[in-house]
Amino acid sequence: MPKAKESKSTVKLNEPQYYFNRELSWLEFNNRVLHEALDSRTLLLERLKFAAIFSSNLDEFFMVRVSGLKEQVEAEVSQLTPDGRTPQEQLDAIERLLRPQVVQQHRHFEQELRSKLSSVGVYLLKDTDLNQEQRVYLERYFEKHIFPILTPLAVDPGHPFPHMSNLSLNLGVVVKNPKTGEENFARVKVPDIVPRFITFPQELQCHNEHPTVWTGVPLEQVIACHIQSLFPGMEIQESCVFRVTRDADFPVQEDEAEDLLLAIQHEISKRYFKGSAVRLEIQASGCTFVRKTLMQGLKLAESDVYDIEGLLNLKDLMFFMSLPLPDQKDSPWTPVVPPRLRQVHELSKDKDLLEIANGENLFLAIQQGDLLVHHPYESFSESVELFITKAATDPKVLAIKMTLYRTSGDSPIVKALIAAAENKKQVAVLVELKARFDEENNISWARQLEDAGVHVVYGLVGLKTHTKTTLVVRKEGDDIRRYVHIGTGNYNSKTAKLYTDLGLFSCREDLGADLTDLFNYLTGYSLQHSYRKLLVSPVNMRDRMVSFIRREIDHCQNGHPGRIIAKMNSLVDPQMIATLYEASQAGVQIDLIIRGICCLRPGVKGVSENIRVISIVGRYLEHSRIFYFHNNGQEEIYIGSADWMPRNLDRRVEAVVPIEDANLVKQLKNILDIMLADNRQAWELQPDGQYLQRRPGAEETEQSAQKILMEMALQHSL
Template identity: 70%
Template sequence: MESLFPGMNIQEYHPFRITRDADLVLEEDEADDLLLAIEQELRKRRLGGSPVRLEIQSQTPEIVRSRLLHDLELTESDLYEVDGLLGLRDLMNFMSLPLPELKDPPRQSVVPIRLQRLREPSLDPDVLETEEGKDFFAVIREKDLLVHHPYQSFSATVVRFITHAAYDPNVLAIKMTLYRTSGDSPIVNALIAAAENGKQVSVLVELKARFDEENNIYWARRLERVGVHVVYGLVGLKTHSKTVMVVRREKDQIRRYVHIGTGNYNQKTARLYTDLGLFSCREELGADITDLFNFLTGYSLQKSYRELLVAPVNMRDRFLALIHREIENVQNGFSGRIVAKMNSLVDPQIITTLYEASCAGVQIDLIIRGVCCLRPGLKDISENIRIISIVGRFLEHSRIYYFHNNTQEEIYIGSADWMRRNLDRRVEVITPVKDPDIAKDLQEIMGIMLADNRQAWELQADGTYIQRRPYDDSPEANSQKILMNMALRSTGVASNLID
């Protein structure tokens, strides 16, 4: 304080923090050019939006408190008292200090064993595939492939898939949704190369991705300059789905290859966020993704899909039906179980239906990393619901949904949380996992997380969290560390296991 106010006698100081509204106010249906309209709104954001929240330290005097509320035109309901630091983001600066002994040990992402001997795309479309030199598409044709980031390399899987498609002479078209991507994106560079190589490239760039608007405008313009067909999505809806489709000519047929993920096509966050992705060339998924892109580009009013759960078309109804099916199974004398992993659980209708399931006797385990508006363990309401949040080295971002279905288990992954915005105001995609081996892998991942006794925090009935600790002499079970080591062992890199 003496440095800020030299020569003055500092009697008191009271830190406060203001949160401003950063939403863009857009009349999409009236905008002649959505890109230009968003650019204009971004200029307004830089000038500062209206205050919506005031955080102060709990010992702040009433006179300061009242003055702040008055001058910011806020009410008591907008005021939050905080014990401790107000700007926790500043603690990230400590990560730049040269103190490796206080940081997580270095780690490496691995290349899935099925992708370790890929050959690069050949300029000769008639080149034969050898057993030790398959291309990416041959691997997917054998069977579906699941990738788990950051334990498995994003560059060697997703980026490589799109790069292969960009240079493969048999690839006719690439279609993709982009919500957030990195500043120097190898994926966008691959899409540009694909267009320059004469392929039909269509990309839906979500210009309304909050705080990434400027970055997405830059990429949209760059893609358009090389001939990529860029669309901005549907009026009134954000496109949050994570999907790629590659259309390839193979002998006497056309085959569609898809990637459906839980996370953004962003190489930087893929090192920090846990996410899943499914590669497949199953005809049903290819047809559904084709219908999805027609829906996104305005060429159809698609109301049904063969396998996909698509918001806001059928996802809410399908999830409610899956929960109700577990209720009916219990009522008919069978067992019922639901396990779901997501970022946030907010939707009132889903929460009410989960309470109904709990009252019916369905056993429910939820892994909710962030906001959770459901209270577990309430007598006669949610006694059969247990909730944990895993907070560790990586940000838990993947979404997985498991339904027991009277031993005919069904499991899904995709981009949507159980929130109103995801189910009603965004285009989201959830895919069923049909391959039994992949389904078992996903169940194992959730089982490891549910058994975590180091990074897991249990939500209590009163809304507080208690961190799990190993009991007595039981071993520590750190789920993220276990998954790191499983990935290393799967490729024979056992010498670099994380202690």
């Protein structure tokens, strides 16, 4: 913990001691995810889900963040982070913090979760657990379904070290030639076209004469048990399972690319095979020969190798969420239809009513006043998707413009946009090709949209378009009216069921004019530098947000209370953090609800003692961004797509919108208050960087913000 400062005059707010490291803060977030897998209060299958998410998160962390640090080390980058670390110092700190977490995760699965699965009739069997009938079945299964697609690859002077695809599961095998006594290494890839967990047929489902819900074995275990059949005449000395993670973050020289789409397609092809290896996970029982061969072939150091007890690649535990064990997972949630849209929803069910009536009622509902929707508590399909699908068929709609950052694989929204173009409407869509790990999906949609006659723009050079905005232009009588949707989350029906997000529907003229200007900026050569209501990155958002914080400082210095509440995914930007420190020093009371990375150090005397930081990790991924400023009683509150990170404020196109309807302001303040009162899934950040989980006191009842918001949504739907 840094030494406390006595007064503002002695404090230099850019000193490293006042900042947490970005990468280590993210690891602390992922550790909170892991805690949900460890917490006995979490239902069993949900614990497996959180263990899977922890592993999936780590994969991306190594593919992007660790690989980036390694590249900096190789390039001899000397610039320090705000917390004063070199790239190598960050890598060293990551390893020290992460290794115990990985050990804890795998040990917990092997020693506790496996047995708990057995107690509810789910048996993931080891080879020593199998009876004779099960062994015979697996032998036949191997011969029929697995053996024909396996390809053993030898490594010797005549066979170069094989290239192993990113995140692939493999067996490393040491074989001995009985004639020469020579030992060699061979690699066998575990095929990903075969299910990871092999389910026994119904007649073999019982275990120790007890009926089961599910009984099966991991695929790699079956291959290992029959590995001799791949090397006839050779002696198998040892074999072990391993997994390789590669650099999957690729740079695209946009200013040099004649065709951005083709350039990104070319780089995507490198992701699975060409990126340098950054991590090797290997069974702890793996032999020295395999380990040494892999480290040499992959050019990895000991610090890059993670020894795993038991099952590798625990993100595949998500498979068990499909089992028929309703008592062991969260009850299904059906999002409610927002009350004002309920009439439109009922009309949509009546096939005898014309589509035009549905569309008319939807737009009339928005004309009644600004409408706020909160997902997944309220239905995405019966609000956002309905808005776009009805616009596509409404004869009064002249044009639809929207941004697509990430969307689902079977997107009803994309289908609606295609239908709109076929209905002779002007449709313009910005598809962000640089949305990491969604590039292929977005390229596919972009081509389909272009084929249908939609005007497709691929984004701005040097900027990612991350804003979540839709503009619908409608002719009503002799007038043109513009309808807008501005949200915090992607236009993705699948993640809308898993992420908490907010969206504003409005037909206010100033917002319609702002979005018109924004889309002209995105699709043409507009140099728009001012907006009526919107805060837009990289144009004016940073300066405006700083000015709002400084306004709270001014109120405090003039003897009035200052108050800020900000909810976002990540807080990284040094300027925003330093400005918050200044506000704390002036007496502004600040509550931050930061799900993931937080580089601000709260509770430091003379610097941040008026700042509190909580993180909520629960059933849904907290994704909404809300910014509240007391403003001496003239409250202002905003929602939008941007976190306070350099990339969001400087290198992305983002939009944040003010909420001006008094009832909606009250609704958002209530959401923030519920979040701040959470004592079930909330963690509080301490000055030393540790997070302490809140627990109800002796006289308190347990309050889960997400549970309360679900209950409120049900009440409002009655």
